[in-house]
Amino acid sequence: MNAIIFDHVSKRYAEAGAPAVDDVSLEIPDGKIVVILGTSGSGKTTLMKMVNRLIELSLGRVIVEGQDVQTLPVNDLRRRIGYVIQHIGLFPHWTVAQNIATVPTILGWEARRVQQRVEELMDLVGLTPAEYRGRYPAQLSGGQQQRVGIARALAADPDILLMDEPFGAVDAITRSRLQEEFLALQQRTHKTVLFVTHDVEEALQLADKLVIMDRGRVIQYDSSFNIITQPANDFVAQLIGARHLMRLLRLVTVRNIVQPLQPATAAQADDTLSLDDSMSDALTRLLRSACDALPVADAAGALVGQADLAAVRAHLRRSDSLAR
Ligand SMILES: Nc1ncnc2c1ncn2[C@@H]1O[C@H](COP(=O)(O)OP(=O)(O)O)[C@@H](O)[C@H]1O
């Protein structure tokens, strides 16, 4: 099932001039993090805002959970979609608890239910309710403000989260911690997340699938692995860059380089690799081993093949030349 479908969607801000979003078709699967990566001005924000109709599209259709967004009352639509942006826009004269409770309050939830939900969400995003509930936004760090923003977006339990450079305004250390926590949060909540960034590292860190945009068009839509190893064109290759080879080694598993098992390998083995071991792991253990090749076992422990350094090198060379 696809949570969001873009069907030949275009947006032109002015009659003249190039479209900001140009004939985009994409299917965003349920429960996955899809990251839109592109340079500034490539149309990422415009594309995202057409989902919750902060921007009206010029051509095409956007389908959310099976319904054309044009046919839905805008308030119903937005209630089903959480929205987190860089400058989160917390209400300065409201406490953390009041900010998080915005949507449940509008929806007329009972006070007790609102309070329970606020505490649950504060726990979820790592803010101790007793300590932070009564603070005002100005009494929080940038990272804490982003956490409140995420809690507020999750308050009415939307199935879909739109996140537009949500960690763009915090320092690098806070940012990587927020990224890790966000991934852990996602493992518990299984939202469909459409996440916009211009930061390649962040995109690779978070994405189940990656959309590469350039001048309003989708250039490539695939897994990080496939985009690193098989960039669609020079633009993507340059954007992603060969510096991600080490990351690639961690993404690729032994499964990709397994060869038929030779009896001699099984007989001499001083170690056994698993199909799901990463290539960086396999590389380390092959270098440490006294053998030229190591047997490979499946999850049940049965030997299914072997791997050797030549296969790792061949795989790397192939990826490297493609990623350049
Ligand atoms: N409200 C607007 N009116 C006119 N042009 C706009 C407006 N918003 C964005 N644009 C233009 O549309 C293009 C895409 O912008 P945007 O979607 O914000 O890109 P990104 O989020 O990738 O930086 C840019 O050329 C930008 O100048």
Ligand SMILES: [Mg+2]
């Ligand atoms: Mg933007």
